[in-house]
Amino acid sequence: MVKPEDFKRWRKSLGLSQKDAAEALGLKRRVVQYYEKGERNGDKVVIPKAVRLACFALSQGVTDYKGPSKREFEELRLAGREGDEKKADKKRK
Secondary structure, eight states: OOOHHHHHHHHHHTTOOHHHHHHHHTOOHHHHHHHHHTEETTEEOOOOHHHHHHHHHHHTTOOOOOOOOHHHHHHHHHHHHHHHHHHHHHHHO
16 A cells, blocks of 8 residues: 555656646546545545556656557467466366
8 A cells, every 4th residue: 555655755756746647647636635645534545556556657657558569469368378278287187
């Protein structure tokens, strides 16, 4: 779980204002403020996994993701098949 101060440190490390961070994450500025405060109207606010992953991606320079290429998709599909075959072999033994 990301602490509010860690979220704020992440934003500042990228030189982003709250408005810029919100825009980069697809959030409203107010939500970024909640994350940095750690609460909303006295209730604890937890930063969702998708937002944590987006923060990591942005810190790595990824600004958008359109999904795997056709080649990457095929490799993932084949890897999944191989994994299924190995599981089936284990069950047979």
